[in-house]
Amino acid sequence: xxxxxxxxxxxxxxxxxxxxxxxxxxxxxxxxxxxxxxxxxxxxxxxxxxxxxxxxxxxxxxxxxxxxxxxxxxxxxxxxxxxxxxxxxxxxxxxxxxxxxxxxxxxxxxxxxxxxxxxxxxxxxxxxxxxxxxxxxxxxxxxxxxxxxxxxxxxxxxxxxxxxxxxxxxxxxxxxxxxxxxxxxxxxxxxxxxxxxxxxxxxxxxxxxxxxxxxxxxxxxxxxxxxxxxxxxxxxxxxxxxxxxxxxxxxxxxxxxxxxxxxxxxxxxxxxxxxxxxxxxxxxxxxxxxxxxxxxxxxxxxxxxxxxxxxxxxxxxxxxxxxxxxxxxxxxxxxxxxxxxxxxxxx
Numbered sequence: 265x266x267x268x269x270x271x272x273x274x275x276x277x278x279x280x281x282x283x284x285x286x287x288x289x290x291x292x293x294x295x296x297x298x299x300x301x302x303x304x305x306x307x308x309x310x311x312x313x314x315x316x317x318x319x320x321x322x323x324x325x326x327x328x329x330x331x332x333x334x335x336x337x338x339x340x341x342x343x344x345x346x347x348x349x350x351x352x353x354x355x356x357x358x359x360x361x362x363x364x365x366x367x368x369x370x371x372x373x374x375x376x377x378x379x380x381x382x383x384x385x386x387x388x389x390x391x392x393x394x395x396x397x398x399x400x401x402x403x404x405x406x407x408x409x410x411x412x413x414x415x416x417x418x419x420x421x422x423x424x425x426x427x428x429x430x431x432x433x434x435x436x437x438x439x440x441x442x443x444x445x446x447x448x449x450x451x452x453x454x455x456x457x458x459x460x461x462x463x464x465x466x467x468x469x470x471x472x473x474x475x476x477x478x479x480x481x482x483x484x485x486x487x488x489x490x491x492x493x494x495x496x497x498x499x500x501x502x503x504x505x506x507x508x509x510x511x512x513x514x515x516x517x518x519x520x521x522x523x524x525x526x527x528x529x530x531x532x533x534x535x536x537x538x539x540x541x542x543x544x545x546x547x548x549x550x551x552x553x554x555x556x557x558x559x560x561x562x563x564x565x566x567x568x569x570x571x572x573x574x575x576x577x578x579x580x581x582x583x584x585x586x587x588x589x590x591x592x593x594x595x596x597x598x599x600x601x602x603x604x605x606x607x608x609x610x611x
Contacts, residue, residue: 268320270592278413280316280365285412287311287383289402291394297457302393306341306357311382311389313365321373333378334368336389346460346479349467354475417548418559421494422566423477426461427484428546429527430454434488436541437531444490444508446533450516452481453528462518469513474499485529486513495565572604 287308314335318328341361345354372378383389383403390398402412421431430452452462461481462468469486471477477484477499487494490509497503526544533539548554560583567579574582578601585598592598 265320266596267594268596270589270595272320273595274590276316276319278411279319280312281413281416282312282411283315284308284312285416286403286407287389289412290383290390290398290400293399293402294397296394296397301343303341303343303346303357306361307339307389307393309341309358309361310335310339310364310368313362314368315365317366317369318372321369323369323373326379327372329379330377331365331368331372332382333380334371334376335365336380336382337378338364338368339389339393349464350471350473350476350479352473352475354479415550417550418554420547420554420558420562421484422496422499423484423494424461424479425548426458427479427481428548429543430481430529431484431488431494432543432546433527433529433541434485435492436543437529437539438489438492440539442489442531442533442539444512446535447489447512447515447531448534448536449532450482450485450489450512451519451530451532452485452516453519453521453524453530454481454526455524456520456522458518459520465518469516470510471504474504477504481518482513482516483509486510486516489531496569570602574601574604578604 288304291304311332314331315328318331323331339361341357345351345357381388384398384400385391390396417425419425419428421428423431458481461479465482467476468480468482471480471483484494486509487498487503487506489512490506491498498506498509526542527546528540528542530538530540545551563583564579567574567582581601582598585592585595585601589595
């Protein structure tokens with residue numbers, strides 16, 4: 265579109281995040297696990313993406329209604345991609361709702377009518393995917409006053425969120441000076457909802473690709489124990505072949521306990537002694553937000569894998585631009601830097 269200000273981008277992102285949060289909360293508040301058969305991060309994302317794109321495009325009320333209908337027509341997100349061991353395509357599941365949401369907004373702006381009861385209708389989202397079970401209050405109560413998006417969280421580690429408390433427990437144990445050679449066995453324990461992140465155990469111990477690795481609790485814990493952290497380097501071909509971490513993963517088992525919350529990791533040493541660490545809520549949970557300097561450090565690490573590569577000046581310009589986003593009159597400058605253009609000072 266061109267000439268989109270930083271303030272407008274923030275407003276669009278807020279609209280997208282709030283709609284996604286509310287559409288999700290309407291299922292979660294019923295006590296139903298939103299990801300039994302569907303990836304909620306994909307299924308619900310179509311509607312948030314349509315709202316955010318619609319905000320940027322300046323859609324009318326009627327057009328936005330059609331955008332939601334067009335989002336429904338595309339919405340998908342089968343959990344089978346996880347249940348079958350996370351083939352590489354799992355890594356791009358979030359791309360589909362973003363593509364579909366933008367397409368829905370563009371088609372609505374072009375005049376394609378789809379003003380239907382996309383969420384609450386007889387064959388709407390909740391009836392289609394969740395047996396008609398939803399909490400209508402989550403959609404409307406306090407809309408525009410109470411913002412559920414404030415409960416969103418940033419990830420300190422590049423894995424599934426389910427893996428995070430186990431990674432943190434592994435980092436805790438690793439900080440106590442235990443070496444890979446000293447480890448006889450590792451047991452991880454958690455609620456039964458972690459099962460897909462532990463099975464099939466052979467594949468989770470030795471993941472074949474980055475998507476499988478990022479959804480593996482045994483692999484994440486092994487990396488944390490071996491190196492004291494988990495970064496994108498751990499999901500490269502070299503990282504997947506890391507002998508030190510794989511030797512720990514091969515010694516890792518899991519136990520399911522529906523009475524548990526959070527994560528428990530127990531290490532048995534070669535001398536017979538044991539060590540354990542528990543994490544109720546991992547770093548990044550709204551009660552334990554990730555410090556800004558750590559987020560910036562993570563962003564810098566991510567930029568190491570950018571294509572085309574970004575030099576230090578470009579990365580610094582992006583950091584400076586994002587920290588001053590609401591003052592930028594045209595975010596196209598940031599997009600140019602991301603694409604490898606010269607890192608002109610952003611103002």
